[in-house]
Amino acid sequence: MPKITYIAFDGTPYEVEAPLGSTVMENAVKHMVPGIEAECGGACACATCHVYVDDAWTAVTGSPEPMEEDMLDFAYDVRPTSRLSCQLKVKPEYDGLVVRIPERQA
């Protein structure tokens, strides 16, 4: 099973095993990683599961679809590596993925 590391805003790393096909958001919620709110439950409708994909991994995660890009307008401190974690579906290539949690969700 792929391992994903979430780095909380205070620097604490959380390494979790993420089943294929689940989303990066779902695994954060399941393991109570602080800083992921996911208010809408994964509908790409709220921008409260915002993460920064580690620079080394952006090629693997690719870029957001237009709907996600629109929703990112509502997030706080959006950067080129910003993604909504509910839109990142775990694939075998994600093994080792590192994402950082922003200071706050919108």
Place this chain on the structure above:
Amino acid sequence: MTAPIETDVVIVGAGPVGLFAVFELGLLDLKAHVIDILDRPGGQCTELYPEKPIYDIPGFPIVTGQGLVENLMEQIKPFHPTFHLSQQVESLTRLDDGRVQLTTDAEQAFIAKVVVIAAGGGSFQPKRPPVPGIEAYEGTSVFYAVRKMEAFRGEEIVIVGGGDSALDWTLNLQPIAKRVTLIHRRDDFRAAPHSVEQMRKLVAEGAMDLVIGQVTGLEGADGKLSAATVKLSDNSLTTIPATRLLPFFGLTMKLGPIANWGLNLHENLVPVDTEKFETSEAGIFAIGDINWYPGKLKLILSGFHEGALMAQAAKRIVAPGERIIFQYTTSSTNLQKKLGVV
């Protein structure tokens, strides 16, 4: 303030659960007024996921949020609920005769024998952008909606966002402003293409400014804004003169005034019993996502069940002593008459 509306039941919240409550109350001859802060019924279903499929509504293998709300509106039509939209219930007080008075921010008062709180995740309110110190300017220089355009005449207006609200107000305020600057984090807009075109034309003519970036700070004193600091896409900072700021960052859900209604709360939810779904206050019920009881699941289907049981209890309050005959819509001509099908 207009005269209070007297009614059997006031439902606070026009989401799926509030709408279905109209049906269950209607079968028992109880008339409902429905109040919602949004400008249309549907709550989260229409606001957050109108096009998204829902798979766990009994009898519907798949239905969209919008589809479910349209069906519910059709289903409750025979009961002619009165909707009071774009307003928020601010206060709730008990009258001497036991009824409850509610007052909205549109200065409409209601006097009801029964109140049903079906407020879901709370009320939808404009999202406050995470700009340090913005609170100090709210209501004086920073606004989340335009109530009176005159308040913006001759001002240096900064509008933030890329959706229809941002673009519409950019176009509407541009003729009366000293200067309008639209700030958006990317050069791509969700708003209607026609508005975007008009905006780009004004920019090309030099009649307004478009800045691609994110607001990171505000300058001013005593609630009077003078400038906004913007981080551009190359991470450099620029300062834009601003006496008015209009951020359009979508909506978020807040419990809102319900917290001040004198009800017991449990982590921002309203505890109820599981027989009647009544709150700590007699005659005030809470159904759907807003309530809490042991084993509670925030499912639309649970809210429907809660509405059915609540209606039985509501009937006993509105018509004490009257015998409630349990009937099925399939076989009861009495119910079918109410539904207008016979």
